[in-house]
Amino acid sequence: MTVYDQDYDLKENLPAFLEQKYEPGYEVIVVDESSNDETPDVLKLLKNDYKHLYTTFLPTPPYYVKRKMQSLNIGLKAAKNDWVIFANANHKPEGDYILQAINDTFDATADVTLGYLTKKGIKLQTFVECDDVRFHVMRKERKLQKVRTRKRKNFRFGRYDFLIVRKSQAIQLLAYYEQRPSFWQRQGLRWRIFWKNLMSSYERITYLPKE
Numbered sequence: 464m465t466v467y468d469q470d471y472d473l474k475e476n477l478p479a480f481l482e483q484k485y486e487p488g489y490e491v492i493v494v495d496e497s498s499n500d501e502t503p504d505v506l507k508l509l510k511n512d513y514k515h516l517y518t519t520f521l522p523t524p525p526y527y528v529k530r531k532m533q534s535l536n537i538g539l540k541a542a543k544n545d546w547v548i549f550a551n552a553n554h555k556p557e558g559d560y561i562l563q564a565i566n567d568t569f570d571a572t573a574d575v576t577l578g579y580l581t582k583k584g585i586k587l588q589t590f591v592e593c594d595d596v597r598f599h600v601m602r603k604e605r606k607l608q609k610v611r612t613r614k615r616k617n618f619r620f621g622r623y624d625f626l627i628v629r630k631s632q633a634i635q636l637l638a639y640y641e642q643r644p645s646f647w648q649r650q651g652l653r654w655r656i657f658w659k660n661l662m663s664s665y666e667r668i669t670y671l672p673k674e
Contacts, residue, residue, distance in 0.1 A: 464494070478509070489515065531641065535633075570587075
């Protein structure tokens with residue numbers, strides 16, 4: 464995950480990512496985008512308690528450099544495993560079984576999987592090839608605060624909470640991630656995603672109820 468001035472989110476939510484009960488083991492990588500608040504201090508304290516937390520930072524780049532893509536690239540280079548999850552510090556997993564539940568149901572033949580957190584559990588939407596998910600990832604609206612906090616019918620509108628990708632395909636994914644479609648292109652993307660998800664509600668979808 465990448466963070467910028469999110470010391471509160473890290474204090475409240477990062478321990479939930481770090482306390483997952485997952486026997487194979489995992490690592491959590493946090494890239495600090497040169498925060499101006501107490502984010503570096505919070506990460507330093509958490510590293511003392513969690514040995515599988517790896518932190519790094521992105522120096523303040525020139526204005527023309529796409530900061531998000533650059534920080535995610537730094538995180539990918541630090542990742543040691545074949546699969547990575549792009550997560551948000553402000554979306555806390557509700558329970559310590561989430562990672563194991565994903566692993567038990569995960570389709571390893573798909574290059575990309577989108578995850579939707581709901582009050583009753585998780586929905587996983589798989590895409591066989593990285594190119595198949597480009598419309599979901601290109602949507603500029605997914606970064607807006609009003610979209611992050613709106614939980615109703617997120618699946619139908621493609622407002623995913625986390626993303627799982629094969630590390631070897633992640634660079635191609637990031638190329639879609641940083642595209643900036645025009646207003647009318649975004650309208651087309653929105654409806655294309657809506658109809659795709661509406662018509663495939665039970666295709667490649669796994670529902671994981673809470674214990």
